Amino acid sequence: MKYIIHIDIDAFFAAVEELLDPSLKDKPVIVGGLPHERGVASTASYAARKYGVHSGMSLQKAYQLCPQGVFVRGNYQLYASFSRSFIHILSQYTPDVEVASLDEAYLDLTRCRPLYASFSRAAREIKQTVEKELGLAVSVGVGPNKVLAKLATNRAKPGGLYEIRPGREDEFLKELNIELLPGIGPKAQAVFRLLNVSKIGDLWGLPRAALRSLFGLNGEKIYLQSRGIDSRPLAAASLPKSLSRETTFLQDLWDRRLLLAHLAYLCDRLALALRKQRLFAHIIEAKVRYSDFKTEARRRLLVTPRQDMGEIFRIARELFLELFSGSRLSLRLVGVKASDLVRGQSLSLFEPYPKQQESLGYAVDQVRERYGFGSLLTAREKMLQDVYSFEKDRGFILKTASLTK
DNA sequence: TCTGGGGTCCTAGGACCC
DNA sequence: TCTGGGGTCCTAGGACCC
Numbered sequence: 211m212k213y214i215i216h217i218d219i220d221a222f223f224a225a226v227e228e229l230l231d232p233s234l235k236d237k238p239v240i241v242g243g244l245p246h247e248r249g250v251a252s253t254a255s256y257a258a259r260k261y262g263v264h265s266g267m268s269l270q271k272a273y274q275l276c277p278q279g280v281f282v283r284g285n286y287q288l289y290a291s292f293s294r295s296f297i298h299i300l301s302q303y304t305p306d307v308e309v310a311s312l313d314e315a316y317l318d319l320t321r322c323r324p325l326y327a328s329f330s331r332a333a334r335e336i337k338q339t340v341e342k343e344l345g346l347a348v349s350v351g352v353g354p355n356k357v358l359a360k361l362a363t364n365r366a367k368p369g370g371l372y373e374i375r376p377g378r379e380d381e382f383l384k385e386l387n388i389e390l391l392p393g394i395g396p397k398a399q400a401v402f403r404l405l406n407v408s409k410i411g412d413l414w415g416l417p418r419a420a421l422r423s424l425f426g427l428n429g430e431k432i433y434l435q436s437r438g439i440d441s442r443p444l445a446a447a448s449l450p451k452s453l454s455r456e457t458t459f460l461q462d463l464w465d466r467r468l469l470l471a472h473l474a475y476l477c478d479r480l481a482l483a484l485r486k487q488r489l490f491a492h493i494i495e496a497k498v499r500y501s502d503f504k505t506e507a508r509r510r511l512l513v514t515p516r517q518d519m520g521e522i523f524r525i526a527r528e529l530f531l532e533l534f535s536g537s538r539l540s541l542r543l544v545g546v547k548a549s550d551l552v553r554g555q556s557l558s559l560f561e562p563y564p565k566q567q568e569s570l571g572y573a574v575d576q577v578r579e580r581y582g583f584g585s586l587l588t589a590r591e592k593m594l595q596d597v598y599s600f601e602k603d604r605g606f607i608l609k610t611a612s613l614t615k
Numbered sequence: 616t617c618t619g620g621g622g623t624c625c626t627a628g629g630a631c632c633c
Numbered sequence: 634t635c636t637g638g639g640g641t642c643c644t645a646g647g648a649c650c651c
Binding site: 450 | 617621
């Protein structure tokens with residue numbers, strides 16, 4: 211029998227904002243953008259949820275429901291730094307920690323049995339320590355595996371601790387709504403509505419083969435998890451599988467020069483992220499979303515993995531133009547993604563990697579870190595200069611955006 | 616109510632090979 | 634001349650999660 215703890219920071223981004231500005235305490239705080247912007251709420255404080263606002267909701271809708279809400283764009287660097295402290299605290303209790311997201315983690319205390327007189331008491335202590343050291347409320351769930359621990363956390367919210375006792379699993383699961391089960395999203399819910407399945411207990415009546423044919427491998431997972439069966443071990447930290455950067459514009463764009471300039475800016479940010487983690491990509495992908503919300507992507511496999519902005523942009527540009535050149539529609543989004551990532555220096559017998567490009571990248575990063583982004587402009591980056599001013603004053607650019615390609 | 620940004624994993628079809 | 638049976642790689646797209 212394993213002893214798994216799931217721990218989740220309540221309304222994380224909103225809670226950090228309240229910590230920084232105590233006058234926000236108990237106010238409906240909505241993080242994600244300003245009400246007129248194109249976007250969704252990434253977090254709503256519990257005060258905001260009382261008005262029906264929740265994460266994923268469009269900001270315009272959130273404003274309608276809660277015009278007195280405090281809307282903030284958010285500071286993701288800051289949240290990431292809180293997240294690192296959060297994980298650091300958890301690592302004091304066991305080496306078996308899986309970081310599930312910025313504000314969420316699993317702990318496996320099974321191996322640490324000799325250290326703790328009582329697991330229940332250990333769970334309480336972890337919760338108290340995190341709350342004291344971070345100043346943020348957390349919810350904690352305890353169970354014999356990941357899925358039960360996570361469902362227990364959901365029961366514990368906000369700010370509580372819930373432990374599923376051995377032998378009580380079915381009783382706990384039976385009356386839960388199916389959408390609480392990880393892997394059941396909007397599409398699967400629609401299917402289950404047709405089947406008149408709304409509680410996890412209802413799922414028990416469906417044959418494994420039926421779920422398999424409806425949802426493939428995910429159906430198998432649903433079959434097992436609905437019964438509280440989950441043998442997945444905690445995942446060890448690993449290299450990221452992909453890194454990407456994308457932007458949804460305030461208004462759809464048609465001007466090819468502006469779009470390419472923005473793509474260059476995204477490639478620059480992506481290259482920076484790759485260099486920070488010393489990663490090289492075998493696959494570069496460009497993505498567009500048209501004004502009708504249809505989304506397309508084109509990718510290219512590279513013989514030699516790359517991390518330099520110049521090459522990433524050269525490829526992304528070609529892929530982007532393949533997509534956009536034939537389009538009659540303007541674009542609401544452009545993006546670039548790097549995947550099939552490897553760490554460290556590339557080794558190709560046939561195509562020696564241009565090492566000086568890499569060191570140039572690192573050098574540029576260091577200068578920027580010390581003197582700011584605009585301090586070092588090579589000829590190659592001239593185009594980016596336009597983009598940074600574009601970022602500074604998007605409104606102006608959008609107003610003056612030409613109507614021809 | 617017009618729908619973010621950053622990820623993971625799965626599926627399906629075509630090319631290609633033996 | 635009317636057409637096998639894999640296996641793997643590559644690309645594109647979609648469901649889902651926080």
